[in-house]
Amino acid sequence: MDEKQILEGIRASQVESYENLIDVYSSYIARVTFKVSSNRLTKEDMEEVCADVFVKLWENRHKLTIKEGSLKAYLGAMTRNHVLNKIRAKGHYELLPLEEDLIEYATPESDLMAKESDDLINELVSALPEPDREIFIRRYFYMEKLSEIAKHIGINPATVGTKLFRGKKKLEQLLKERGECYE
Incomplete structure (x- = not known):
């Protein structure tokens, strides 16, 4: 069953389509949950988040x-939001300075542009000196606390914050030099 059939079946309240959705996307939802939670949720909480995503969709x-x-993409965004809500509810959430809650749904053109943008950002982050690169990746890709x-x-948390601030400014400057919009 392909994505179109699954969506049509779910909209028509077909349990078989819902079961196919779970079969196809459960490992993806679990991976997103694990990555976003960054060891801030128990195994049981992560399982609950995964189940909640499917229940909420239904x-x-x-x-x-x-x-x-x-x-x-929709399921990934939905999962991410459920994980962050669960973390907030448990009191283990630290607000991120990036505006990551804005979700736009993809078109083929926007997918291509996003891939090019991601590749450029990955290239620029990879060019950062150590430990700045590791700090940046741990904070914005794995959502670890400072x-x-x-x-x-093995450094002071205030130094981590300073390095993140300077790293963002450096990335902003490099993106502008390459003619990319930065917001």
Whole structure:
């Protein structure tokens, strides 16, 4: 069953389509949950988040406006938001300075542009000197707390914050030099 059939079946309240959705996307949802939680949730909490994502999708099946080709992105964003809500509820959440909660649904053109942008950002982050590169990756890709990063690298948490600030400014400058928009 392909994505279009799954979506149509779910909108039509077909349990078989819902089961196929779970079969196809459960490992993806689990990986996203694990990555975003960054060891801030227990195994049971992560399992609950995964189940909640599927239940919430089913409960809102009649309101779904997912475009074909966007289901995986939709589920990933939904999972990420459920994980962050769970972390907030448990009191283990530290607000990120990046505006990561804005989600735009993809088109083939935007996918290509995003891939090019991701490649450029990965290239620029990879060019950062150590430990700045590791700090940046741990903070913005693995969502670790400043205190966790500081402990792992063996430096003061305030220094981690300063390095992140300077790293963002450096990346902003490099993106502008290459003619990329930075917001």
